Amino acid sequence: MKVTVTDGCISCGLCVESFPDLFHWNEEGTAEAVGQVPAGQEDQARQAVEDCPVSVIAAAE
Ligand code: SF4
Numbered sequence: 001m002k003v004t005v006t007d008g009c010i011s012c013g014l015c016v017e018s019f020p021d022l023f024h025w026n027e028e029g030t031a032e033a034v035g036q037v038p039a040g041q042e043d044q045a046r047q048a049v050e051d052c053p054v055s056v057i058a059a060a061e
Helices: 014-018 042-051
Strands: 002-005 023-025 031-033 057-060
Touching: 002 031, 002 042, 014 023, 014 042, 042 057
Parallel strands: none
Antiparallel strands: 002 057, 023 031
16 A cells, blocks of 8 residues: 655645654655555544545545
């Protein structure tokens, strides 16, 4: 599974704080995803997709 953040992140911090293995801040101060989801963290990735208030996180097989 791969997880990505597209344009429009409002830097609320939810994904970075909740799932630090999957998201971090980039130089622009917006969230960036790890890309390939580590084994066993697929549910966290799906949860991040659901939780993002502006729906800019995507996860796909
Ligand atoms: S949850 Fe969404 S809006 Fe908030 S920091 Fe993550 S990508 Fe940005």
